[in-house]
Structures are given as structure tokens and as C-alpha cells.
Amino acid sequence: MTAVHFGAGNIGRGFVGFLLNRAGYEIVFADVNAELISALDSAESYRVHEVGVESADHVVTGFRALNSSTQTVQVEAEIAGARIVTTAVGPNILKFVAPVILEGLRARPADAAPLVVLACENAINATDMLAEHIRGLSDATEWATLESRVIFANTAVDRIVPGQDPNAGLDVTVETYFEWAIESGPFDGATLDIPGVTWVENLAPYIERKLFTVNTGHATTAYYGFAAGYEGLAESLADPSIRDRVYAVLQETKAFVVAKHGFDPDVQEAYLNKILTRFANPHLTDTVERVGRQPMRKASRHERFIGPAAELAERGLPTVALVDAVGALLRFDVPADPESVELQALLNAEAPGVIVERLTELGPDHPLFDSLVEAVRNAQRREG
Ligand SMILES: NC(=O)c1ccc[n+]([C@@H]2O[C@H](COP(=O)([O-])OP(=O)(O)OC[C@H]3O[C@@H](n4cnc5c(N)ncnc54)[C@H](O)[C@@H]3O)[C@@H](O)[C@H]2O)c1
Ligand SMILES: O=P(O)(O)OC[C@@H](O)[C@@H](O)[C@H](O)[C@H](O)CO
Secondary structure, rough: EEEEEEEOOOHHHHHHHHHHOOOOOOOEEEEOOHHHHHHHHHHOEEEEEEEEEOOEEEEEEEEEEOOOOHHHHHHHHHHHHHEEEEOOOOHHHHHHHHHHHHHHHOOOOOOOOOEEEEOOOOOOOHHHHHHHHHHOOOOHHHHHHHHEEEEEEOOOOOOEOOOOOHHOOOOOOEEOOOOEEOOHHHHHHOEEEEEOOOEEOOOOOHHHHHHHHHHHHHHHHHHHHHHOOOOOOHHHOOOOHHHHHHHHHOOOOHHHHHHOOOHHHHHHHHHHHHHHHHOOOOOOEEEHHHHHHHHHOOOOOOOOHHHEEEEEEOOOOOOHHHHHHHHHHHOOOOOOHHHHHHHHHHHHHHOOHHHHHHHOOOOOOOHHHHHHHHHHHHHOOOOO
């Protein structure tokens, strides 16, 4: 059985590819990074180093690699014969892998088991986004045939895989912890056997709790850490004033998941404290630049700050710490990050209300709007 995985980067090699390989799948990594693909194609194995209180080493074998820019036809042929297609390329890249997946579906034998497609990205319903891109390239008549050949399932993936030491080759250092939840509904009772996966009927509580606790807390640490001049994520969190602000943000998102999804407050408190311990893992060399990357995506409507803050404001619940964290996001000025450059240009060019609408899609009638406008104004004045 084959699994084609788009994106042979940190989470691709260190989590999704690793778990599928351990479940017995031969992995075909597809990536546009020619150097990485060439290294993977000529390697027999790579190692996954799990680091934490308990460390472990795993050797991954049984994979091949294709360049999805230059070997498109081969990737399509692999998809036509595969059982699973996964992605870990970033939500903004899904539209670029959609055409290849569609061609693979077109070439798939009609009597083959349906292709399982899982977009393992940090975004709410990323697989639905990918499915929309694929469907948009087909027409209604063709899609009526193709849709019986595919199962699209949303998923939530959680494992911190930092940027890697450039001398590590293909090996990946990851935290010991992981969680992979996949919605079971689309499988109609016939889920796959992937040890380590949690199958859930309703993914919304899992993905929202994960994104709005792990990723909101992570990004808050990164933006305050960057503003304070730290490079490392763990060293940022070790600063008591930053830790207090991260904790305050996580109290607001705790109120959100408790109110919306009915999580027990004590259980959520334990979950968020465990996550703070994960961020502080001294064996991970994570950076504020990686965790803060793409600030405009992170400030968008359904993402880790505005997603919970908008719903909290609609419920009349506090959002002060989240809005302050957005203020820190606005100061993320990293020349190597194109979205950071675009954000800083936007802050220099536009009025606060225009910026809030452009970034968050919220208008003046939304209860969060005025406080976000104030945060933008302070960032423009370099205040607050
Ligand atoms: N690293 C983590 O801790 C982590 C954890 C959970 C989820 N994620 C999510 O996984 C995704 C990938 O993150 P990452 O940290 O592995 O990033 P990464 O930059 O290490 O890997 C992304 C890979 O995608 C490749 N890529 C880019 N465009 C492509 C294309 N058109 N076709 C095929 N491959 C392409 C890149 O060359 C790169 O190798 C993101 O959505 C991220 O939010 C990351
Ligand atoms: O990948 P991003 O840019 O959406 O977010 C950066 C990190 O917060 C993220 O990669 C975490 O390490 C990961 O989501 C942990 O499960």
C-alpha cells in the first residue's frame, strides 16, 4: 500500500510520513525542493529523534521521493495507485497541489478502493479547502464520477517539529508528544488502521481546542518573544512577563472552548498547562521566527487569534489579552518573511480601520472591531 505525501519538510518527515510508514505504508514524498527530493531519493533511511522527558530514536525506511514540479506525471501515476494522499505544505499551498491530485483521481481505476485525502495543515477544515480547490478544477458531470473515488476527511495534527539543524541531513528532531485526530464520518464505518490516530465523529472540538490553545499560545509566545529580542521559543517563555501574558491569552481561549464545546474547565486547565510544558521543552531548538511565520495568515478571520476573539466578543466575554497579542503580532518585523514585510508595508500605508478589515474580514459592526483598530493604531505609533 502506498501513501503519497506532499511536503517532505518538518512535519512531513517527522510526523505524517513517519506514522504512515510505521503503519505499513510505502511513502512517496512529493516536494518542490529539488535538493531535498534528491537527498531523499538517494537515501535508504532517515531517523526521527523524539526528545523530551523520555527520548527515543526511530529509523524510517521504505520511502521514495518525487519532485512534484518536474515529475508531475509520475506523481499523478502514484496517486492513481495509492491508498492515501496527505499534505503538510501550508494552507496557502493547497491550491498548488490540487491539480496533481485531480489528475491522479482521473487516472484511478474505477474499481479501486477510494483514495483517502487528508490535509494535515494548521487550519480549520483544511481538507475541505483542498477538496474545494480540486472540485473547482473539475466540472459537475466529471465530478459526479470522480467523487465516488475519493474520501476527503478533515484532521488535526499536533506535534512540535522545529526547524532542523542544517547539518542534520534528512534526520528530524521532534517532541515525544503527538496527537492525530481524523474525522470518521466520511469513512462510512471503514476507517483505516493507522496506529496512533484518534478517530472522532466530530472534529470541531479537537481542531479548535488544538489550534486555539497550542497554536494561539505558541504564536503569542513568539510575538512577545520577538518584541523582547529573544530568538528561542523556550527562552521567550522563560521570561516571567511573557509567560504571564501567554497564560492570560490561554485563559481567554479556555473560556472559549469551555463555552463553545463544553470542555470541563479543569481538563482544559490541565491541557493548557501541559502545552506550556511542551513549549518549554529544553531539547527543542524552536525559534520565534518559525513559530511567528506568516503573521497575516495568523491574523486572518478563522485563525488562532481572531477566530476565538471574534466569538468571545460575540458572547460578551473578555478578549483583552488576545487583542494585546494581536498588537504584538503587528510588530513582527522579519525581513526574511514575505508576509511580515507585507504587513509592515500595510501598517505604513493604510488607516487602522482599513487594516483591520483587510486582515480580519471584520467590519465596524463587529464587537471586536474597535479594540483591534486601537491595537493597529498603537502599533502604527509604536506604542502599547
Ligand atoms: N512543524 C510543526 O510543528 C507542525 C505541526 C503541526 C502542523 N504543521 C503544519 O504542517 C504544514 C507544514 O509545516 P512544516 O513545519 O512541516 O513546514 P516545512 O516548511 O518544514 O515543510 C513544508 C514543505 O512543503 C514543501 N512545499 C512547498 N510548496 C510545495 C508544493 N507546491 N508541493 C509540494 N511541496 C511543497 C516545502 O518545500 C517544504 O519542504 C503547515 O501547514 C504547518 O502548519 C506543522
Ligand atoms: O505551522 P504554523 O505556522 O501554523 O504554526 C507554527 C507552530 O505553532 C506550529 O507549527 C506548531 O509547532 C504545531 O502546530 C504543533 O502541533
